[in-house]
Amino acid sequence: MNQASPRPRNGRPARPHRRPKKDPVRILAFEALRAVDERDAYANLVLPPLLRKAREKDGFQARDAALATELVYGSLRRRGTYDAIIAACVDRPLREVDPPVLDVLSLGAHQLLGTRIPPHAAVSATVELARVVLGDGRAKFVNAVLRRITAHDLDGWLERVAPPYEDDPEEHLSVVHSHPRWVVSALWDALGGGRAGIEELLAADNARPEVTLVARPGRATTDELLSTLGPEAGRAGRWSPYAVALAEGGEPGALDAVREGRAGVQDEGSQLVALALASAPLEGPDARWLDGCAGPGGKAALLGALAAERGATLLASEKQPHRARLVGRALAGNPGPYQVIAADGTRPPWREGTFDRALVDVPCTGLGALRRRPEARWRRRPEDVAGFGPLQRALLREALRSVRVGGVVAYATCSPHLAETRVVVEDVLRGRAGETPPADWIDARPLLPDVPSLGNGPDIQLWPHVHGTDAMYLALLRRTA
Secondary structure (H helix, E strand, C coil), X not given: CCCCCCCEECCEEXXXXXXXCCCXXXXXXXXXXXXXXXXXXXXXXXXXXXXXXXXXXXXXXXXXXXXXXXXXXXXXXXXXXXXXXXHCCCCCCHHHCXXXXXXXXXXXXXXXXXXXXXXXXXXXXXXXXXXXXXXXXXXXXXXXXXXXXXXXXXXXXXXXXXXXXXXCHHHHHHHHHCCCHHHHHHHXXXXXXXXXXXXXXXXXXXXXXXXXXXXXXXXXXXXXXXXXXXXXXXXXXXXXXXXXXXXXXXXXXXXXXXXCCCEEXXXXXXXXXXXXXXXXXXXXXXXXXXXXXXXXXXXXXXXXXXXXXXXXXXXXXXCCHHHHHHHHHHHCCCCCCEXXXXXXXXXXXXXXXXXXEEEEECCCCCHHHCCCCCCHHHHCCHHHHHHHHHHHHHHHHHHHHHEEEEEEEEEEECCCCHHHCHHHHHHXXXXXXXXXXXXXXXXXXXXXXXXXXXXXXXXXXXXXXXXXXXXXXXXXXXXXX
16 A cells, blocks of 8 residues: 655645654753753763763764763853843743753753854754654744844843843843852852952853862872873862863773772862861871761862871761762772761760861852852752851861860861851851850961962962862861860
């Protein structure tokens, strides 16, 4: 039996239905964005297993993985900007557009406005993706919106959707640099200064961060890592003597030292926090160190190695058992004695005055690591800052109780928000008599003599646009009684 011809339309035979072309790269990027949206997953945790599976199943090459990574991270970083542009191209409030459709539109907008992909190719590939993952009906909507977006380049759209800086500075920066308005305000307060500094900081949050390795003392050296990588693939870190920065596209897991746990991936700012605590002057014994919020284990592994060089013992404590297991893996093979326990740092099982040095890298909003976790800027709310406050204060108070008189405590957080940094420390130090042991500030700046622009002290705030690190905060305190 012959198959019937398509029914004529307008006097011409209708075109036969064509199956959409499946593009593994863009389908993977869409799947990653859906996981971020639906499961509150983090892209840096979702992407690696997706890419491994794609290499095995679809024969992904390095260029495929690079494109998928750029589409995911670019769409997440510039979501605020792209949402404003998409909103100008649709005939309904953005909240009425289904989230999967918005994800496809964001991927298309990023290809059109944030990459060098030719506009016709970006539209065509995104519409084909929409046909695969959304169906033909919604693909037509995607096609119409993307064709409106092609009317202008990014600068042209920003002139149309961002208010003038002179009329509303925070909203202008929010749209242009794709940060929620409240985050812009909080970062500006922490940074101080005028327009140039905040623009540089917001732009740095949208830049792809370097992957930095740490050579754990006594187990690996930077020379070993650099020799293995070669001059084209790595360079020495700028500030930490244990840091090696990978060239773009470098794969940490390809190094024996990383696979064996002798080296690890760790931002240089985190390394500096551990180094400053280890370098703080101390009178009397220096035998017992504490990491009171140790998960997932990066700082603990570096502290453990530094402690081992002095014959000191590290206790790494982490409240969540699954994170404590990660700490154990990070410390496995440490050259000196250590112990990992699952314990609540606000109700510690150890006696007061047990330790000589202690670190509490407290849970926080993570506003200092938006380069690495761009989705965090869209998940956090202003009330989250207040929500973390009681825990941060409790952890710092217990850390001060945990060290002996003369002992040193490092309070660290990966957020520059003033309410999570200096305000917490000052509140604890002003605590009622008997509630918190008395303590004095230690000027942390001389402990990092090669690092510039550390502020007025005595605490330290690192910045992505100044130091090339996450925005780590550090306060050092010495218990006095």
